Amino acid sequence: MTGLRDVVGELSRAQKPSAGTPAYSRFVNRRIGRVFAAAAFLGRRTPNQVSLASGFCSLVGIVLVATVRPSVPLALVVTALLVLGYGLDSADGQLARLRGGGSPLGEWLDHMIDSVKIVLLHSAVLISFYRFDAFSNEFVLLIPLAYVCMSSVLFFGLILIDQLRRRHGGGQKPNDRGDSVLKSLLIAPTDYGVLCLVFLTFAWPSLFAVLYGALLAANLLFLAAAIAKWYREMALLAPGVRG
Numbered sequence: 001m002t003g004l005r006d007v008v009g010e011l012s013r014a015q016k017p018s019a020g021t022p023a024y025s026r027f028v029n030r031r032i033g034r035v036f037a038a039a040a041f042l043g044r045r046t047p048n049q050v051s052l053a054s055g056f057c058s059l060v061g062i063v064l065v066a067t068v069r070p071s072v073p074l075a076l077v078v079t080a081l082l083v084l085g086y087g088l089d090s091a092d093g094q095l096a097r098l099r100g101g102g103s104p105l106g107e108w109l110d111h112m113i114d115s116v117k118i119v120l121l122h123s124a125v126l127i128s129f130y131r132f133d134a135f136s137n138e139f140v141l142l143i144p145l146a147y148v149c150m151s152s153v154l155f156f157g158l159i160l161i162d163q164l165r166r167r168h169g170g171g172q173k174p175n176d177r178g179d180s181v182l183k184s185l186l187i188a189p190t191d192y193g194v195l196c197l198v199f200l201t202f203a204w205p206s207l208f209a210v211l212y213g214a215l216l217a218a219n220l221l222f223l224a225a226a227i228a229k230w231y232r233e234m235a236l237l238a239p240g241v242r243g
Contacts, residue, residue, distance in 0.1 A: 004038050023184040024193030025090070032083075033090025040095050047099070047106050050092040055113040058085030059120070065202070066124035069132050075202040082121075082196035089114070111159065118155055118192075122147040125212070134205035143213050150216065154223050161230050168237045189218035 021030075040050050061081030068074050092110060096102035126144035129135060188194055195215060201208045 004042060021184055022191035023188040024191040026184050029086055029090050029193050032087035033094055036088055036091035037094035037098060040091060041098055047092040047096040047102065048109055050088055050095055051106065051109050051113055054085045054088035054092065055117065057081050057088060058117045061085065062120045062124045065121070066127040070128065070134070070202050070205060072203040075200055078202060079196060079199045082199060083193070086193055086196055115155060118151040119148055122151060135209070140209055143209065143216055147216050150219055150223060154219065154226070157226065157230065164234060187222065189215050190222045
């Protein structure tokens with residue numbers, strides 16, 4: 001591997017299974033991440049450095065949401081920073097695999113950045129709605145507040161179910177199937193990348209609130225279905241045992 005194209009090709013061949021991955025992450029973000037990972041590899045960067053760069057880009061975008069009055073330039077800059085941060089978030093894991101595998105520190109750092117990011121982003125939207133008097137109806141403030149709660153529960157649930165599957169040897173990841181593309185499209189509203197793109201409408205608070213609220217509703221439905229599925233799965237791993 002001597003050039004960017006060669007490294008991108010190697011990463012493409014070593015790509016993780018895509019079944020069950022939301023559409024934006026599967027078809028867009030992983031490809032963006034591949035290019036970033038290849039560039040980082042050629043530049044002798046480490047996965048942890050890429051993770052920190054991802055967190056920095058996301059944090060700058062989040063701070064702008066909370067502190068600057070909504071406008072078209074702000075919407076474009078914030079979207080670009082969030083998309084860049086998400087692309088780098090994909091790149092760190094790909095770079096780790098290219099270098100021979102990740103580390104406990106790298107996995108911890110990646111999850112810590114994600115957990116901070118999802119809470120701060122929705123908190124920043126709440127602050128923006130309040131600071132800049134975007135709505136006369138204060139009930140709109142409940143949308144980002146609910147998003148904070150939902151995102152935190154979903155993130156913790158996903159991390160916990162993964163750990164329990166590893167510990168008890170259940171719930172193996174599915175292989176790619178013909179219907180996986182349809183599933184990716186159906187669960188697209190749960191993709192963080194789609195949320196990033198919704199910030200393109202941040203200059204128009206009413207439109208943003210409608211799209212943002214629609215994503216919240218879709219994610220709440222997904223969370224409810226996921227909780228039911230996880231409950232059944234965990235019950236089967238330890239039949240006859242109750243907490």
